[in-house]
Amino acid sequence: MTVPAFGLGTFRLKDQTVIDSVRNALDVGYRAIDTAQIYGNEAEVGQAIAESGVPRDEIYLTTKVWITEFKHDALLASLRTSLEKLRTDHVDLALIHWPSPNDKVDTPMEEYLPALAEAKAQGLARGIGISNFTIAQTRKAIEILGADAIATNQIEIHPYLQNRLLVKFLQDNGIRVTAYMSLAYGEVIKDPVIQAIAGRHQASPAQIALAWALQQDYAVIPSSTKRENLASNLEAAAIRLTEDDMAQIAKLDRGHRLANPEGIAPARPPMTMFCEVARFR
Secondary structure, eight states, X not given: OOOOSBOEEOXXXXXXXXXXXXXXXXXXXXXXXXXXXXXXXXXXXXXXXXXXXXXXXXXXXEEEEOGGGOSHHHHHHHHHHHHHHHTSSOBSEEEESSOOTTTTTSSOHHHHHHHHHHHHHTTSBSOEEEESOOHHHHXXXXXXXXXXXXXXXXXXXXXXXXXXXXXXXXXXXXXXXXXXXXXXXXXXXXXXXXXXXXXXXXXXHXXXXXXXXXXXXXXXXXXXXXXHHHHHHHGGGGOOOOHHHHHHHHTTOOOOOOOOOTTXXXXXXXXXXXXXXXXXX
């Protein structure tokens, strides 16, 4: 199955807030929902989907396996637990949330990636993939699974962190890029360049940031707790930015990484060390 271009992210959404967000998203037309074991909201996401009235087979549901569950049997068991919480017999996509922090000491990729493939073979997931993998780690994942088996690499991408080398590597190998944090926690919608482009297109800055990602064939999974913003975000798919718009946004890249949890994220260049840390994204 192809990873949908537009989905709803649920990072940092809890309890009734995530239930309302998922319900509203499905009501206004979303058909892809992204969650993760570490988010602590799979049960609420499952509840919202079950109560939405939208048939399960119309929804593309993604969850992510956390680093504590990488042992072969633990990974399979954790996905079964996720399915119980999500009230479904399968997810459409199961991802490794972060690569093993110390592959030589902790559970190696050679164990947890075949376990993920086994989860697919058992029908727990229809597709599998990775998240937050560097070029070197993705190359190793390809050696283990084959590029065709990896549906996506879900990575942080926004105008302030464009990750061009990794994006090119993924696209050259036929692996779909899923961009998270597309709005950089709201930072990019305050940017004068983004705001000026939005004015020219009679669009919102958020729509411009999302259109920029979509126009490069990235899948996006923005989150929102407001129904009007959920509906507005979807309209980004209809916006076509000019070459000049894209060139101006390209110049905004500053290596500003937000998801860089200590002890989990791979080593980054020194320029990223002063970026805000987003816990477990």
